[in-house]
Amino acid sequence: MGNLLLFLQKYNYWFLFLLLEIFSFVLMFQFNSYQGSVYFTSANEVSGRVYDVKSEITAYFDLARLNEELTQQNVQLNLELSALRQQLERNSDTIVVSRHMQPLVDTLTTIPAVVVNATTNRKNNFITINKGESDGIKPDMGVVGGNGLVGVIYQTTAHYSLVLPLVNMMSTVSCRIRGRNYLGNLRWDGEDSQYAMLEDVPRHAYFKKGDLVETSGYSTMFPAGILAGKIVAIYNSSDGLSYELKVKLATDFGRIRDVLILPLQAVPELNVLEDRIKKMEEDRK
Amino acid sequence: MIASFLYKLLQAALLLLAQGLILNHVNILGYATPMPFIYFILTFQRGTGRKTLLLSGFLMGLASDMFANTPGISASACTLLAMLQPSLLDILAPRDSAEDLLPSFSTMGVGPYFRYLFVSTLLFLIVYYLLAIFSLAHPIDILINIAGGTLFTLLIMLGIASFQKKKA
Numbered sequence: 001m002g003n004l005l006l007f008l009q010k011y012n013y014w015f016l017f018l019l020l021e022i023f024s025f026v027l028m029f030q031f032n033s034y035q036g037s038v039y040f041t042s043a044n045e046v047s048g049r050v051y052d053v054k055s056e057i058t059a060y061f062d063l064a065r066l067n068e069e070l071t072q073q074n075v076q077l078n079l080e081l082s083a084l085r086q087q088l089e090r091n092s093d094t095i096v097v098s099r100h101m102q103p104l105v106d107t108l109t110t111i112p113a114v115v116v117n118a119t120t121n122r123k124n125n126f127i128t129i130n131k132g133e134s135d136g137i138k139p140d141m142g143v144v145g146g147n148g149l150v151g152v153i154y155q156t157t158a159h160y161s162l163v164l165p166l167v168n169m170m171s172t173v174s175c176r177i178r179g180r181n182y183l184g185n186l187r188w189d190g191e192d193s194q195y196a197m198l199e200d201v202p203r204h205a206y207f208k209k210g211d212l213v214e215t216s217g218y219s220t221m222f223p224a225g226i227l228a229g230k231i232v233a234i235y236n237s238s239d240g241l242s243y244e245l246k247v248k249l250a251t252d253f254g255r256i257r258d259v260l261i262l263p264l265q266a267v268p269e270l271n272v273l274e275d276r277i278k279k280m281e282e283d284r285k
Numbered sequence: 286m287i288a289s290f291l292y293k294l295l296q297a298a299l300l301l302l303a304q305g306l307i308l309n310h311v312n313i314l315g316y317a318t319p320m321p322f323i324y325f326i327l328t329f330q331r332g333t334g335r336k337t338l339l340l341s342g343f344l345m346g347l348a349s350d351m352f353a354n355t356p357g358i359s360a361s362a363c364t365l366l367a368m369l370q371p372s373l374l375d376i377l378a379p380r381d382s383a384e385d386l387l388p389s390f391s392t393m394g395v396g397p398y399f400r401y402l403f404v405s406t407l408l409f410l411i412v413y414y415l416l417a418i419f420s421l422a423h424p425i426d427i428l429i430n431i432a433g434g435t436l437f438t439l440l441i442m443l444g445i446a447s448f449q450k451k452k453a
Binding site: 012017021024025029040042044047050051054121162 | 302305306309310312318335336339340343346347350351352353354355356357358360361364365368416417418
């Protein structure tokens with residue numbers, strides 16, 4: 001007995017080792033399901049603050065490029081505006097603005113935020129932004145940038161949030177091809193942060209390279225029509241039943257800075273229905 | 286005692302900041318991310334209490350996880366490295382080295398110290414990437430990640446070590 005106690009005393013660091021490893025593994029596997037794990041990410045107060053300070057300093061280095069980008073966007077928007085205005089004048093007697101075409105953006109109150117940290121070099125990248133629960137941000141809200149779609153709010157703390165960007169292998173966003181309305185799921189393959197794949201596009205769909213990909217609006221996160229990217233290559237899916245489109249993403253995740261958070265769209269019925277379908281599928285299994 | 290504690294604390298803070306603010310965003314040729322923050326664990330004096338070593342390693346890993354959004358991955362790999370550090374020192378340090386050896390070029394000699402850093406880094410990165418990717422679906426990718434990471438981590442650690450040598 002004495003020997004056993006002596007043995008335990010001498011090697012009790014093994015227990016500490018096991019304890020710490022078990023704790024690490026729990027953290028690793030619970031990250032997706034357990035809310036509390038957000039405090040072990042860059043959205044916690046300490047690392048969030050560190051990144052905040054850093055982004056405030058580095059922001060100045062990027063101003064020239066941002067200015068240039070804004071000017072370009074302005075010019076392009078002005079051109080589009082004048083083209084649309086001409087069209088409207090031509091068709092002013094026949095045009096009927098349908099319920100679906102009413103500008104959704106009018107009804108949205110967006111929350112601006114600044115990216116304080118972002119990675120692009122991992123399989124599961126995350127973006128940290130400097131707004132959190134106290135600013136009204138909740139998980140599953142959509143995040144957009146100046147050029148287009150960015151991602152979805154993943155987890156939140158009081159003053160920071162973790163965004164699940166398109167360039168994370170866990171991310172899926174329902175998208176469609178602009179002007180053609182064929183749907184697909186936008187996923188990332190973990191390789192190049194400039195490209196993602198639009199999967200499950202039906203075989204009979206008609207489209208071409210250079211077509212734009214935008215959000216479908218079939219979710220509570222994004223209204224329809226937010227630009228995600230442009231089709232650059234077309235492949236067959238591995239089972240041959242659908243197309244897979246390589247999409248050049250509109251957002252440059254390596255240089256992202258200012259983003260807007262969209263409030264959740266008011267379609268509770270959609271979620272209720274989806275939950276019911278999910279439940280039915282589970283019951284069938 | 287207090288001086289060495291403060292030194293370790295400062296070293297940890299500097300390594301963490303360098304890792305979180307700069308090195309996590311480095312991705313040489315699309316693969317190699319240097320992780321010299323493990324230098325903190327490798328430069329513990331021989332004879333440091335096992336529990337102190339384990340807890341320090343774990344906390345360092347956890348802190349680095351917070352900056353990299355990889356909860357548990359570095360913490361787990363760092364705890365393992367902290368567990369193995371005394372044995373690695375025993376195996377790789379010269380036989381006649383001091384009981385309270387503080388690993389460095391000057392105390393261990395250039396060859397043994399280099400081997401010690403190399404083996405430890407390689408071990409750490411193997412564990413880290415196996416946990417991070419958690420599949421063997423792309424073995425070549427993992428190998429390139431490990432090799433590239435080891436190379437650049439080693440380069441940075443050698444840089445720090447030779448800087449300290451000059452100062453001493």
